[in-house]
Amino acid sequence: MNMQNKHYKAVMDEVERLEKTGRYSLVKNFIQHGKTTVYAHCIDVALTACELAETHSFDVDYSAMITGALLHDYFLYDWHIPQKHFGLHGFTHPYTAANNAKDDYHIGPIEEDIIIHHMFPLTMYPPQSKEAWVVCWADKLCAARETVTNRLVFLKKAFQR
Structure with a gap:
């Protein structure tokens, strides 16, 4: 079994738990980058973080x-x-997300660190845990991939005219 399949089940089991116990299904209604939903983006970030941690043998929770x-x-x-x-989204959404997560779920200090610090270095304060650093980088990789993919689709359509 490759590492993506191994982590896919854990990620999707957690998605199911979050949907059953809170408002997580609402993230399907919002767009993050281009045409990518927040739902798809967050799943991609979780899978990418697992892949990065395993590939580099990081000892993470x-x-x-x-x-x-x-x-x-x-x-x-x-x-x-x-x-x-809300203020400028890039600067404020980590705190909104953390408050929503605390309202809907029991999250620990690692989860809170991940949520609040994932926008570093746009926001000033760096992640404190290994897990938050891995997610911070996974988020950057996924956001770049989603943005570039959407731009390439646009360019492909433009040149087909």
Whole structure:
């Protein structure tokens, strides 16, 4: 069994738990990058974090890392629509996501660290745990992949005219 399949079950089991016990299914309604939903993005980040940790033999708490990765963008609003009370999304959404996660689930310090610090270095404070560093990098990789993929689809359509 390859590492992606091994972690896929753990990730999807946690998605199912989050959907049953909180508002996690709402993230399917929001777009993150291009046409990628927050739901798909968070699953991709969780799987990528697991792959990075395993590939580099990082000694991490996979359960906490998966939960934190799935909740890192649990802000529950459409950030593409300007809303004064939220401030600049890139800077404020980690705190909104952490507050929502604390309201809906019992999260520990690793999960909170992941959620609050995943936007480093845009936000000033770096991650404190190994798990948060791994998710921070996984998030950057996934965001870049999603953004580039969407741009390539646009360019392909433009050149087919």
